[in-house]
Each structure stands twice: as structure tokens, then as C-alpha cells.
Amino acid sequence: MKSELVVNVQPSDVSIALLEDSRLVSLQKESRNVSYAVGDIYLAKVKKIMPGLNASFVNVGHEKDAFLHYLDLGPHFSSYHEFVFKQLLEDKKRIPSISKSKLLPDIDKHGTIGDVLAPGNELLVQIVKEPISTKGPRLTTEITFTGRYLVLIPFSDKISISQKIKSTEEKLRLRQLIGSIKPKNFGVIVRTSAEGKRVAELNHELKTLLKCWDDTIAKAQKAEAPSLLFEEESRIVGVLRDIFSPTFENVYVNDADTFAQISKYVNLIAPESKDIVKLYEDEVPIFDYFNITKQIKSSFGKTVSFKSGAYIIIEHTEALHVIDVNSGNRTKAGSDQESNALDVNMRAADEIARQLRLRDIGGIIVIDFIDMNKAEHRQRLYEHMKEVMANDRARHNILQLSKFGLMQITRQRVRPAMDITTTETCPSCYGKGEVQPSLLFTDTLREKIEYLIKDLKIRGFKMYVHPFIDAYIKKGIFSIYRKWKFKYGFRFKIIPDQSLAYLQYRVIDKASNELDLKEEKDLASSSTKNKSKTKNRNQEE
Numbered sequence: 001m002k003s004e005l006v007v008n009v010q011p012s013d014v015s016i017a018l019l020e021d022s023r024l025v026s027l028q029k030e031s032r033n034v035s036y037a038v039g040d041i042y043l044a045k046v047k048k049i050m051p052g053l054n055a056s057f058v059n060v061g062h063e064k065d066a067f068l069h070y071l072d073l074g075p076h077f078s079s080y081h082e083f084v085f086k087q088l089l090e091d092k093k094r095i096p097s098i099s100k101s102k103l104l105p106d107i108d109k110h111g112t113i114g115d116v117l118a119p120g121n122e123l124l125v126q127i128v129k130e131p132i133s134t135k136g137p138r139l140t141t142e143i144t145f146t147g148r149y150l151v152l153i154p155f156s157d158k159i160s161i162s163q164k165i166k167s168t169e170e171k172l173r174l175r176q177l178i179g180s181i182k183p184k185n186f187g188v189i190v191r192t193s194a195e196g197k198r199v200a201e202l203n204h205e206l207k208t209l210l211k212c213w214d215d216t217i218a219k220a221q222k223a224e225a226p227s228l229l230f231e232e233e234s235r236i237v238g239v240l241r242d243i244f245s246p247t248f249e250n251v252y253v254n255d256a257d258t259f260a261q262i263s264k265y266v267n268l269i270a271p272e273s274k275d276i277v278k279l280y281e282d283e284v285p286i287f288d289y290f291n292i293t294k295q296i297k298s299s300f301g302k303t304v305s306f307k308s309g310a311y312i313i314i315e316h317t318e319a320l321h322v323i324d325v326n327s328g329n330r331t332k333a334g335s336d337q338e339s340n341a342l343d344v345n346m347r348a349a350d351e352i353a354r355q356l357r358l359r360d361i362g363g364i365i366v367i368d369f370i371d372m373n374k375a376e377h378r379q380r381l382y383e384h385m386k387e388v389m390a391n392d393r394a395r396h397n398i399l400q401l402s403k404f405g406l407m408q409i410t411r412q413r414v415r416p417a418m419d420i421t422t423t424e425t426c427p428s429c430y431g432k433g434e435v436q437p438s439l440l441f442t443d444t445l446r447e448k449i450e451y452l453i454k455d456l457k458i459r460g461f462k463m464y465v466h467p468f469i470d471a472y473i474k475k476g477i478f479s480i481y482r483k484w485k486f487k488y489g490f491r492f493k494i495i496p497d498q499s500l501a502y503l504q505y506r507v508i509d510k511a512s513n514e515l516d517l518k519e520e521k522d523l524a525s526s527s528t529k530n531k532s533k534t535k536n537r538n539q540e541e
Contacts, residue, residue, distance in 0.1 A: 003248050007236070007262070008286050009255035011514065014236050017292050018243065024295040026243070026357050030236070036062055036137045038127050039146065041216055041230035043223045044139070046121040054113050057136075058125060061226035064136030068125065070113045074142030076155040077116060078104035079185075080124075083155070089122055092221045095214075098154055099184040122225050124216075129413075143216075145209040148241055148269045149194035149202055150178075152209040156187025164192040181206060193269075237265050243393075244269075251277045254286040283462065283495050293498040299358060306351045310344045314355065320364035323352055327370060341370040342377045346384055353388040362394065362413020371405045382407070441503050442473065442480060449488060452507065452515075459491045460510045466503070470496035 001020050008015040018026035044060040046068075057065035074080070082104060087096035107116070117123075129138035145152040159178050161171045174190050181203050182188050194202060216230045223229065236258055244251075244266070251266070253259040259279045267274040280286050287293045298304075305311040309328040314321065325348040327340065352367060372378055378401045385407065386398055395412040402408070445463070452458045465473070473494060474481045481494060500506070507515045 005248055005251040006290050007253040009258045024292055025354055036127055036131055038130055040127045042125055043220050043225045043227050043229055044123050044125045045225040046117050046119050049114050051114055056113055056117055058139060059226050062136050066137040066139045068139040072140040075106040077107045079155040080141055084124055088217055095218055103185055145212045147205045147209050149191055149197055149205050151189035153187035158187045160189045162190060162192040165195050170195055237261055248276055252280045254280045285497050288498045306347055312348055320366055321361050323367045325369050341372050345369045345381050349385045350388055357392055362411045365409040367407040369405050453488050453491055462493045462495055462508045463505060464495050464497035465505045466500045467496040
């Protein structure tokens with residue numbers, strides 16, 4: 001199977017698409033200036049204790065108070081409490097050392113939040129779930145620092161090895177190796193990617209993670225709650241760290257700075273794969289070139305079709321996601337209804353597993369498969385669903401089909417589900433039903449080009465339009481595009497972009513900044529008025 005990553009960097013966000021045999025299987029979108037992301041560490045203040053929930057609401061600076069449950073304090077909260085409350089925040093002249101502290105016994109699992117916290121307490125907290133809908137972030141005081149090979153856990157002495165490492169000898173080697181290099185009172189989780197790695201590589205990463213901890217507590221002593229203490233060096237590298245695999249054949253990036261970051265990261269963790277990172281410099285949008293835009297538009301609607309005419313319908317409610325499987329107008333029907341139902345359900349399971357990863361759907365998912373009478377067919381579908389979801393990185397649990405033919409799945413949700421609108425509002429009538437002649441759109445584009453070149457004196461800009469408009473403008477030997485070039489000079493380019501609606505366009509300048517033509521026009525108009533007023537004033541004088 002050919003696996004490729006395509007990274008689309010835009011001014012406000014970054015989209016990372018994972019392709020398997022040129023088919024989109026995962027799409028991750030991250031804001032470039034996101035706040036309260038998973039893994040960020042804050043100095044926060046307890047605002048309110050809720051005994052009924054055995055939890056507290058904590059102020060981390062978000063508009064909604066964050067939620068901290070008693071069980072999210074972690075078993076080592078006694079050691080954490082002693083270090084943070086009595087050493088770190090009380091004595092701000094000296095930075096304390098965990099290795100010189102004594103670990104205390106674990107806290108009672110059945111304790112209450114009021115016994116250990118009070119309003120006004122300051123805490124070091126980490127985001128474990130981003131703000132979703134009307135809810136604030138969810139927090140933990142069990143701080144962790146995640147690397148490519150290791151996860152560092154302060155206030156613990158335990159060494160855990162990934163269950164995906166099957167070799168007993170390798171597990172023993174890694175346990176002894178980590179035990180010899182880790183400092184006292186720090187726990188370590190050894191990740192799957194550490195399998196077969198040398199001591200020098202693991203030791204280098206462990207020192208990097210320890211420095212992150214030292215920098216965090218140093219900032220905490222000088223900060224005032226609420227304030228951010230630690231975040232990923234680069235959001236893009238943070239996302240890439242969890243999905244990158246040396247088995248990828250290519251990683252394409254359309255931004256030079258991001259390309260340098262990713263190249264440096266790949267060279268660090270997999271030097272033998274450094275040549276797979278490639279800078280995409282074509283003018284055609286990168287997602288259009290790799291046919292990703294079309295796949296996004298066909299995969300994120302309410303109805304998703306797959307082979308043989310069958311389709312699924314995905315509905316989202318406040319409490320759960322509901323997926324209905326329909327056979328549709330199948331062209332290849334079996335000899336009986338039971339075999340048809342099994343075939344459609346098996347194909348639907350493949351597509352549903354892909355959709356859960358693609359949309360990052362979490363929480364409770366209920367799937368209404370086509371009814372099957374035979375118990376062996378129901379068991380076969382259940383086992384197939386487990387098999388196709390085995391590659392899903394998010395924690396999940398799948399239940400057997402119920403009496404009503406329903407399958408229930410729970411899937412880890414740490415971010416809002418990705419919801420991409422695939423319908424387009426008509427940019428000519430804006431939903432009123434009165435459409436202006438589309439031929440006049442070429443006059444609009446010509447006016448904008450003339451305004452940019454003659455009034456704003458902008459050179460070398462690119463205008464992106466819908467592919468149909470691009471084809472219409474450029475058709476024929478004496479095309480409209482050629483006439484504009486002769487009239488206004490070769491100072492601009494028109495490029496097709498599949499992500500745009502039919503009568504939509506956008507303009508990018510030489511510095512890759514998107515131009516707001518309305519705002520530019522207002523500024524130009526204001527400047528003209530000011531010049532006119534100055535001229536009149538001079539004449540009066």
C-alpha cells in the first residue's frame with residue numbers, strides 16, 4: 001500500500017491529508033494560532049468546588065471555566081501537592097528538584113475533591129480535551145511530556161512499555177535501558193516507535209523532555225494565574241509526530257518554512273527517510289493537484305455513496321452520531337436477500353471506519369446496519385468491523401449487534417468532530433433565487449484586475465477562480481485571458497481552484513497574502529477623498 005502525506009499550509013490554518021493508494025483516509029485541520037490545545041500546560045486557579053460532581057471548575061483564561069474531576073488529579077496527587085503548593089509556589093527564590101523530593105503514597109481513589117482542593121488554589125494543569133461546543137477544556141494535574149519515543153511523567157517511578165511491542169526480549173531491553181538513564185521520581189512510558197532504537201537516541205529525547213519540565217516550572221514561579229507555561233514548539237510538528245511513519249513514501253509541503261521544520265524533524269527521528277519530504281512549488285493548489293479537494297467534497301456530505309450503488313447517511317445530534325446503511329440501487333445483486341445484506345454491510349463497515357477517522361467523529365456512534373437473520377453473518381460483520389478499525393489511533397470500543405441490528409461504538413473524542421460544509425450558497429443571488437447573468441462575472445473579474453493594477457499598483461498577483469470560469473476565460477486562441485494580458489500587461493495570473501464556488505474568486509499577492517478587495521477599495525477611496533480635500537484646502541488658501 002502506497003502511503004503519502006500532503007500538508008496544505010494556509011495563513012490561518014494547516015490541513016494534513018493522509019492518502020493510501022491516492023485515497024483520502026485521514027484529514028486533520030489545525031489552526032496555526034490555536035489556544036487551549038491538548039498537551040498545553042497552564043498555571044491555573046481553582047474557581048469553584050462542585051461536591052455533587054466530585055469536581056472543580058478552574059480558571060485557565062478561557063471564556064468557559066475548565067473542568068477538573070477528582071479522578072483526573074492522578075494517583076500521585078499527594079506528591080504533586082507537596083511539590084507545587086509547598087515548594088514551587090511558596091518559595092519563589094529557589095527552583096525545587098523532584099529528584100530530591102520524597103514520593104508520597106497514592107491518593108484514595110474514592111476520595112472527594114473538597115478534601116484536597118479549595119477555591120483560590122493555584123495548580124499546574126494540562127489540557128486533555130479541547131473546548132467543545134459550550135464546554136470549556138477538560139484538565140488533569142497528571143502532567144506528561146510527549147516525545148517521539150518516550151512520554152515523561154513527573155512524580156512517578158514506573159516504567160511502562162507499549163503493548164504493541166510484542167517481543168519479550170525487546171521489552172526487557174527497553175525496560176533496563178530506561179531504568180539506567182531516567183532520573184529519580186520520573187516515570188516513563190516507552191512508545192511503540194522506540195522499538196529497536198539505540199540508547200543514544202532515547203537518552204537524547206529524555207534530556208529534551210526533562211528540559212521542557214525544567215522550563216515549565218521555572219516559568220510557573222514567575223507567572224500569575226491564569227497563564228500559559230508550555231506548548232508545542234510547532235503545532236504542525238506536534239500533529240505530524242503522532243501520525244508520521246517511516247513507511248510513508250512521500251511527504252509533500254507547500255510552504256518553505258514548514259518544509260524546513262518537517263525536514264528537520266524527519267531527519268532527527270528517521271534520517272534514512274529524510275528525502276521523502278518534498279517542497280511543492282506548483283501554482284495549482286496542492287489539494288487540487290492531489291485530487292484531495294474533490295474527495296473532501298464527496299466525503300463530507302450527509303450522504304456518502306460507495307461501490308455498487310449503496311450509501312450511508314450520517315446524522316449528528318447533541319448526544320451521539322447516527323449512521324444508517326442503505327442498499328440503494330445495487331447493480332450487482334446476489335442470489336438472495338441475506339447474502340445481499342451481508343455484502344452491503346461489509347462494504348459499509350469499510351466506509352464507516354474510514355469516515356470515523358476522516359471526520360474525527362467521537363463519543364457514541366450508533367450504526368443501523370441492514371437486518372441479517374443468520375447469527376454467523378452478524379458475527380462475521382462484528383469481527384470485520386473490529387478488523388477495519390484496528391488501524392484507528394483513537395481509543396474505541398465496539399459492541400456486538402443488538403436484537404434490532406444496531407451496532408454501538410464509543411470512540412475517543414478530544415477535539416470537535418471535523419464538520420466541512422459541502423453545500424454552496426449561490427454567490428450571485430445569495431439564496432434569494434434571483435440569479436444575475438453569469439456572463440457578467442467576467443466583467444467583474446476584469447474590473448477587479450484593472451483596479452488592482454491601475455489603482456492599487458499591485459504587480460505579480462494571482463487570481464484563483466472556479467475551474468469552469470478558468471476554462472471559459474482561457475478557451476480559444478484569442479481568449480478573454482489573452483486580451484486581458486495584452487491590455488493590462490503580464491502582471492498577473494489566473495489559476496483554477498476546485499475549492500471555490502462557481503462565482504467565487506480570491507486574490508493572492510507576491511507575499512502570499514490574501515487581499516480583501518473591499519477593504520482595499522475603501523482605503524483607496526478614503527485616500528482619494530483626503531487628497532481631494534487637501535487640494536481644495538490649498539486652493540482656498
